[in-house]
Amino acid sequence: MIPAVAGFNAFRKIRLVQIDGSGRRIYSDFDARYVAYSRNLPSRIHHSIKVQHVGNFFELEFKDWESRDKWRKAHTNVELFEGDVTPLKRVLADNPIHIGKQRRCYLDIETDSRVTPVQAIQGMARILSWAVVDSRGFAFQGCLNEDSNDAETQLLFDLIAALEPYDQVSGWNLDLFDKPVIDERAKLLEVKIPRYWNWIDQLATYKRFNLQVATSGDQKTSFKLGDIAQFEVGEGKSNFKSNRTWEEWAAGGARRRAMLEYNMQDADLLRKIEDKTNYLDMNFTIAQLCNIFPNSHSLKPTAQLDGYLLRLAHEEGFRLPSRIEREETEKAVGAFVSQPTACGILKDVFVADFSSLYPSIIETWNISYDTKLGPNDTGIPFALALNDVRYRTDHVGIIPRVTEEFGKLRTFWKSEKARLIAAGDTAAAKDADRRQNGFKVLRNSVYGILLSEYSRFYDKDLGEAVTRAGQWLIQSIAAEGEKLGYRNLYNDTDGAMFDGCTHGEFLQFVARLNDEYLPAIVSDKGCVTNRVAVDYQEAFERIIFPVNDGEPASKRYIGKFSFYQGRAVTGKVIEIKGMECKRGDSSRLGRRMQLEVIDRLMDGCEDPEIFVQMVETWKTKITTEDIPLEDIVMSKSVKSIETYKTKDVHGREKSLPAQARIAKELIERGENISSGDRVQYVVVNSLKTPMSLIPASDFKGDFDRRYVWERTYQPSMRLLTGAFPNDRNWLHWTIKKPKKKDIPLDNQLKLF
DNA sequence: AACTTTGGCGAGCGGG
DNA sequence: CCCGCTCGCCAA
Numbered sequence: 001m002i003p004a005v006a007g008f009n010a011f012r013k014i015r016l017v018q019i020d021g022s023g024r025r026i027y028s029d030f031d032a033r034y035v036a037y038s039r040n041l042p043s044r045i046h047h048s049i050k051v052q053h054v055g056n057f058f059e060l061e062f063k064d065w066e067s068r069d070k071w072r073k074a075h076t077n078v079e080l081f082e083g084d085v086t087p088l089k090r091v092l093a094d095n096p097i098h099i100g101k102q103r104r105c106y107l108d109i110e111t112d113s114r115v116t117p118v119q120a121i122q123g124m125a126r127i128l129s130w131a132v133v134d135s136r137g138f139a140f141q142g143c144l145n146e147d148s149n150d151a152e153t154q155l156l157f158d159l160i161a162a163l164e165p166y167d168q169v170s171g172w173n174l175d176l177f178d179k180p181v182i183d184e185r186a187k188l189l190e191v192k193i194p195r196y197w198n199w200i201d202q203l204a205t206y207k208r209f210n211l212q213v214a215t216s217g218d219q220k221t222s223f224k225l226g227d228i229a230q231f232e233v234g235e236g237k238s239n240f241k242s243n244r245t246w247e248e249w250a251a252g253g254a255r256r257r258a259m260l261e262y263n264m265q266d267a268d269l270l271r272k273i274e275d276k277t278n279y280l281d282m283n284f285t286i287a288q289l290c291n292i293f294p295n296s297h298s299l300k301p302t303a304q305l306d307g308y309l310l311r312l313a314h315e316e317g318f319r320l321p322s323r324i325e326r327e328e329t330e331k332a333v334g335a336f337v338s339q340p341t342a343c344g345i346l347k348d349v350f351v352a353d354f355s356s357l358y359p360s361i362i363e364t365w366n367i368s369y370d371t372k373l374g375p376n377d378t379g380i381p382f383a384l385a386l387n388d389v390r391y392r393t394d395h396v397g398i399i400p401r402v403t404e405e406f407g408k409l410r411t412f413w414k415s416e417k418a419r420l421i422a423a424g425d426t427a428a429a430k431d432a433d434r435r436q437n438g439f440k441v442l443r444n445s446v447y448g449i450l451l452s453e454y455s456r457f458y459d460k461d462l463g464e465a466v467t468r469a470g471q472w473l474i475q476s477i478a479a480e481g482e483k484l485g486y487r488n489l490y491n492d493t494d495g496a497m498f499d500g501c502t503h504g505e506f507l508q509f510v511a512r513l514n515d516e517y518l519p520a521i522v523s524d525k526g527c528v529t530n531r532v533a534v535d536y537q538e539a540f541e542r543i544i545f546p547v548n549d550g551e552p553a554s555k556r557y558i559g560k561f562s563f564y565q566g567r568a569v570t571g572k573v574i575e576i577k578g579m580e581c582k583r584g585d586s587s588r589l590g591r592r593m594q595l596e597v598i599d600r601l602m603d604g605c606e607d608p609e610i611f612v613q614m615v616e617t618w619k620t621k622i623t624t625e626d627i628p629l630e631d632i633v634m635s636k637s638v639k640s641i642e643t644y645k646t647k648d649v650h651g652r653e654k655s656l657p658a659q660a661r662i663a664k665e666l667i668e669r670g671e672n673i674s675s676g677d678r679v680q681y682v683v684v685n686s687l688k689t690p691m692s693l694i695p696a697s698d699f700k701g702d703f704d705r706r707y708v709w710e711r712t713y714q715p716s717m718r719l720l721t722g723a724f725p726n727d728r729n730w731l732h733w734t735i736k737k738p739k740k741k742d743i744p745l746d747n748q749l750k751l752f
Numbered sequence: 753a754a755c756t757t758t759g760g761c762g763a764g765c766g767g768g
Numbered sequence: 769c770c771c772g773c774t775c776g777c778c779a780a
Contacts, residue, residue: 086753305756335780358780445756445757448757450757452755453755454755463757463758467758492759492779493780494780495780548761548762553761554759556760556779577778577779578778580762585777637776638776645773648774649773650767652767655765655766657763659775689764714762718762
C-alpha cells in the first residue's frame with residue numbers, strides 16, 4: 001500500500017505525494033484517465049475512444065473531460081457506469097493507496113482593514129501578517145515590512161516556506177476568507193502556491209461534528225472563533241480591534257507587535273480547540289476509511305461514500321452508476337411523526353426504539369440499485385417494499401452489503417477499543433474509538449444519498465422503500481402496544497412512547513416484538529433475513545409536551561428519566577427535545593426562564609401557584625428593570641442575500657425577514673456577511689409591520705420591552721400550558737390580546 | 753470539474 | 769382575525 005498524504009492534478013497527470021523518512025516529499029505520477037464503463041460495447045465507437053475489457057465491463061477511455069461529457073450527453077441510451085469520476089478519484093480507487101497521516105498546522109492571516117472583507121476576498125486587501133502553529137505548538141509568524149508589492153511577495157514566500165513541512169492546513173472560515181485572500185493575492189503578485197496541501201475549514205468541521213453532540217442554545221448563538229474558543233477551552237480573544245489592523249500595523253512598534261500577538265493567539269486557539277474536540281482527527285479517520293484526502297470536501301457524505309464505494313467496486317469487479325445531472329428531483333415521503341395524544345404531567349412513560357432503523361430496513365428488504373426489479377421481471381424471489389417496488393433476494397445488494405460492512409466494522413472497532421483500554425494503550429484506544437464512530441457516521445449517511453439529487457445512487461424508489469417501511473414498522477408496533485391496552489403517547493420515526501404498563505410488562509412486550517412479531521411481519525413481505533429490532537433503553541418518570549393553541553406539539557418535550565441507557569436512574573437525569581432553550585435563535589431570557597421552569601417541573605413540583613409566582617417575578621423584572629444588551633439581542637443566521645424571496649405568491653414585493661434586512665444593511669456598510677453567518681439585532685418597535693430593527697452594534701439603549709417579554713414568556717407559557725392545561729389561563733401574562741379560541745375552557749381543549 | 757434526507761414547530765409577514 | 773407562505777432551526 002502506498003501511503004499518500006495528498007494528491008492533485010498536474011497537467012494530464014495525477015501527482016500523489018508521499019513523505020520519506022526525513023520528511024521530504026516524494027511524488028509519483030499517474031495518467032489522468034477519463035473513463036466510463038459499459039456492460040455492452042456501444043455500436044460505432046469513434047477511434048479516438050480507447051476500448052478494452054476490464055472484468056465484466058468494457059472500459060471506454062476518452063481523451064479529456066469534455067469529450068467524455070459530450071459523449072455521455074449524446075448517448076443517454078447507453079448505460080454507462082462511473083462516467084463522472086474525476087481522474088484523481090479514479091487513481092485513488094484503482095491503486096493500492098491509503099491516506100497517510102497528516103502533519104497538520106493551523107493558519108490565520110490579518111489583512112488591510114481599510115477595505116471591506118468582501119473586497120478583501122476579491123484580492124483588494126494586502127496581507128499584513130500571518131501566523132502558523134502546528135500540533136506540537138511550534139509557532140511561526142510573518143509580518144509585512146512595508147506597504148509595497150515586493151514586501152508582500154516576500155511575505156507570501158515566507159508563508160509558503162512556513163507551511164512547507166505540513167500536509168494539512170486548517171483555519172477558521174478558511175474557505176470563505178483566508179484561502180481566497182491568499183489565492184487572489186498570490187495571483188496578483190504572480191506567486192505560485194504549491195498544490196500539495198489539504199486545506200480544511202475548521203469552522204465547517206466544527207459545525208458538522210457539533211451537530212451530533214447535545215448543546216444548549218447559548219452555545220449556538222455564535223460561531224465566531226472567540227466565542228467557540230471561550231466555550232470549548234475557556235479562553236477568549238484579546239480586546240485587539242480587528243477592524244483597525246491597518247492603523248495598528250502602520251503605527252509600528254508596540255502597536256504592530258500587539259497585532260502580531262493577536263494574530264498568533266488566534267492561530268493557537270485553533271490548535272487548542274482541536275486538542276479539546278478532536279474533530280479534525282475524527283474527519284481524518286473518516287477520510288482515511290474512505291480513501292479521500294482530508295480537505296473541506298471530505299466533510300461531505302457524498303464524497304465519503306463515493307470514495308469508499310469506488311474502491312470497493314474496483315476491488316470486487318462491479319461498477320457504480322454514473323452520477324447524472326438532474327433538472328429537479330421529486331420530493332419523497334419521509335418518516336412518520338404523530339402528535340402527542342395527551343397533555344399534563346405524564347408519569348411512567350416507556351420508550352421502544354428501533355435500533356439503526358434505516359440501515360436495518362435497507363438490509364432486511366435488500367434495497368439497492370442492483371436488486372430493484374422492474375415490472376416485467378418475473379420468476380425471481382423478492383422482498384416487497386411498502387411502495388410496491390420489489391427487490392430481488394437471490395443475492396445481497398451493494399447498498400445493504402455496504403451498510404452491513406459498516407456495521408460489522410463498527411462492532412470490530414468497538415471491541416478493539418475495549419481491548420486496548422484493558423491493555424492500557426489509551427492512544428490506540430482513542431483511535432479505535434474514532435474508527436467505530438466513523439463507521440457509525442458512514443452507516444447512517446447511506447440512506448441520505450438514496451434521496452440526494454447530487455448522488456450517483458439517487459432513486460426515489462429506493463429512498464421511499466426505506467421511509468415507508470419505517471412508517472409501517474413504527475405504526476405496527478404502536479398498534480401492537482395498544483392491543484395490549486397500553487396507551488401510545490407519541491411516535492417519531494423510529495421511537496414509540498407508551499404508558500399504562502409496568503417496566504416488567506414493557507420488557508416482555510419488546511422481547512415478544514423481537515422474537516415473534518417483527519420477524520413474522522417482515523417475513524410476510526418476502527424478506528429473507530430480518531435485521532429489524534426494537535430496543536427498550538429508556539423510560540421517563542415524568543414527561544411533558546408543550547401545548548400551543550390547545551394542541552400538544554410534536555418534536556418537543558421535556559422528561560426526567562427513570563431508566564436510561566438500559567439502566568435504572570436514581571439521580572436527576574433530564575432530556576430536553578426541541579425546546580427554545582436548545583435553540584440558538586431564541587431569546588436569551590426566553591431560554592433562561594424556560595430552564596428555570598423546566599428545572600422546577602422536573603424536580604416534581606406540581607403546584608401551579610409556584611409557577612404563577614415565577615411568571616410574576618419574571619414579568620416584573622422584564623417590564624421594570626434594566627436589561628443588558630446580551631439579553632435583548634436576537635441572533636439568526638442568514639443565507640446569501642439574493643436567495644431570499646422578495647415577492648409573495650401574487651408577485652407583489654414583500655419585505656425580507658428580520659435577519660436578512662439586518663444582513664443587507666451590514667453588507668452595505670461593507671461587512672463580510674456570507675451564507676451561514678449569524679447576525680445580531682435588536683427589535684426597536686415590534687408593532688410596526690415590518691418590525692423596526694437595528695443591528696446590535698448600533699444599540700444605544702432603545703428597545704421594545706413588550707417584545708422582549710413576549711419572547712421571554714411564550715416558550716415557558718407553552719410548557720406550563722402543557723403541564724397544567726386546565727388549572728390556569730396562562731395567556732393571562734401575555735401582552736398581546738388573547739384570541740377567543742385560546743381561552744382554556746375544558747371543552748375547547750382537544751385530546752384530553 | 754464540489755450540496756445527506758424529510759417532518760415539524762414557531763416567528764414574522766402580509767393579504768383578504 | 770385567519771390563513772398561507774417563507775425562514776431558521778431542530779428531531780429523527
